[in-house]
Amino acid sequence: MEGDGGSVDREGLLDRPGGRADPLTGNDAAVASVISGENLDQFSFDGLRRKTGLHQETLSRVLDRLEGRGLLMRGAQGYSVVKHGAESSGVSADFRFATVPLLQSLLPDDVNLTDVTSALRGRWFGSLRWLGLTSSSETTVLKWISEDGGIQVDAAFSPGQLEVTANIKEGWRLSDAIKASYELMGHLTRVYARFGARKRVSLLDFWDEAPVSN
Numbered sequence: 733m734e735g736d737g738g739s740v741d742r743e744g745l746l747d748r749p750g751g752r753a754d755p756l757t758g759n760d761a762a763v764a765s766v767i768s769g770e771n772l773d774q775f776s777f778d779g780l781r782r783k784t785g786l787h788q789e790t791l792s793r794v795l796d797r798l799e800g801r802g803l804l805m806r807g808a809q810g811y812s813v814v815k816h817g818a819e820s821s822g823v824s825a826d827f828r829f830a831t832v833p834l835l836q837s838l839l840p841d842d843v844n845l846t847d848v849t850s851a852l853r854g855r856w857f858g859s860l861r862w863l864g865l866t867s868s869s870e871t872t873v874l875k876w877i878s879e880d881g882g883i884q885v886d887a888a889f890s891p892g893q894l895e896v897t898a899n900i901k902e903g904w905r906l907s908d909a910i911k912a913s914y915e916l917m918g919h920l921t922r923v924y925a926r927f928g929a930r931k932r933v934s935l936l937d938f939w940d941e942a943p944v945s946n
Contacts, residue, residue: 772865810854830902833895845889861879
C-alpha cells in the first residue's frame with residue numbers, strides 16, 4: 733500500500749544504530765500485535781478500541797506512542813500503518829476468536845471494484861462498526877466489528893468474487909455473525925445498484941449451499 737508515508741514496511745524494524753528497534757512492551761506491544769495480526773493497512777480508532785477492549789484514553793496514548801515511533805500515521809480517515817510487526821518483548825494480545833466462513837458471492841463485472849470498496853469503507857450498518865482494511869495487488873479485505881467487540885466480519889474482495897468470514901469471540905453466538913454478514917450483503921447489493929450493475933449479486937451460502945438472489 734502506498735501513501736504519504738511510502739509503502740508499508742512488513743519487516744517492521746525502526747531504524748536506529750545497529751539496525752535494531754527498541755522492543756515494545758505492555759499495551760504498546762499488545763496493540764501492535766493486534767494491528768500486525770489483522771495485517772491492517774488502515775484502521776479506525778473506535779474499531780481498534782472495540783477490538784482491543786482498551787479504554788479510549790489508554791488506547792489514545794498507545795497510538796500516540798506508536799505514531800511517535802513512526803509505526804503509524806494519523807489522517808482524516810483514521811490511521812494508516814507505516815511499519816508492521818515491530819519487535820515486542822514476547823507480549824501478544826490474548827483474543828480468542830474462532831474463524832468461520834460465512835458466504836461466497838460472484839460479483840458483477842460491470843462495476844469497478846475500487847468504487848465498490850471505496851463506497852463501503854468506513855461505513856457503519858446494522859450492528860457492525862468499521863474496523864479497517866488491508867489490501868494487496870489482487871485483494872482488498874474490509875473489516876467490521878460489532879459494537880460489543882464479540883464479532884468481526886471480514887469481506888475479501890477480489891476480481892469477480894467476494895468471500896465473507898466471521899471471527900467470533902468465545903461465548904458469542906454464530907447466529908449473530910450470520911445475521912451481521914447478511915446486513916453487510918444487503919448494503920453491498922444497494923451499492924452495486926447505485927453504480928448501475930446490470931447483474932445481481934449472486935450468493936452461495938455456506939449454510940445451505942444453495943444460490944440465493946438479492
